[in-house]
Amino acid sequence: MLTLGIETSCDETGIALYHGERGLLAHALHSQVAMHAEYGGVVPELASRDHIRRIVPLIRETVKMAACELSDVDAIAYTQGPGLAGALLVGASVAAALAYALNIPTLGVHHLEGHLLSPLLEENPPAFTFIALLVSGGHTQLMEVGGVGRYALLGETLDDAAGEAFDKTAKLLGLGYPGGPALSKLAEQGTPGRFKLPRPMINSGDLNFSFSGLKTAVLTLARKHAPDEASRADIARAFQEAIVEVLTVKALAAVQQTGHRRLVVAGGVGANRQLRAQLSGAAQRQGIDVYYPKLEFCTDNGAMIAFAGAQRLRHLNTQDRRFNVRARWELNQLEAV
């Protein structure tokens, strides 16, 4: 079965073709980062309009890359939520229109389910059950993943998401949008240990997180040491060290508490090099296997939506062509397959 995946939840138009036996055939992405950078963040209306401009040419390009025809597609999976309502509607309505024309079914996919399952696209995928550290721009969660749709929340952030903390801190340090990659790059030039920031909730005894206090601590440091360039790098370093340590300690605690020996890291912050290095090192010492998606599949993409859709469509005999979007949508509302 050939599934076309469409992702338009935020500022990336992602398209992919996933084949049940042959795997991922092709994928294409258009990032709106340059367009939103001017405004210091995503402008929802501009995002929707750009998805409209890009989506059909990207679908054509993906079909061509996969050396197949649109008529070969058996089903369409689109991101139904959570995300920006207008942006989601572009993907959902294009999916529905194409499905009518091709007389094939559509399926709305939960964006976070896409992220959670994205490491399964790799060559040596983790077996169920595993623990997932989901670290994106909007979410920071530890989940126990027993199968497709079998998600138990173990802990989550009580305020800012990890990616959001990266983005806000980057802004404080005068770096552009999106802040995560820029801050991480600056941190690599910083001196380790010059500044020490708090590790929020590291000893809370549960698996929850809190990152909003870190930006206040950064602000205080930045005010004291600005505008010195070296200090900015040292502050970025201290921030990254704090956030990476908390994520590492809590993720490994979740693995220890549940007894599962497999940890999956997914979502945009999973692209962070220091997080990967520290987590992999600590996990190895404890005999835990860590799985990551490819860097390009950490941030938003169509491949994870095509893949997650394909897993559900295998078990679902649907001819549904209605479509709707959900700007807010909890993962634990999903049905297991």
Ligand code: KG4
């Ligand atoms: O998963 P994602 O692409 O979108 C959401 O679903 O939210 O995650 C985007 C987030 C942004 O906050 C971005 O700054 C962060 O991931 N990010 C990073 C890195 N690359 C992306 N944060 C830290 N280090 C990175 N290398």
Ligand code: ZN
């Ligand atoms: Zn995402």
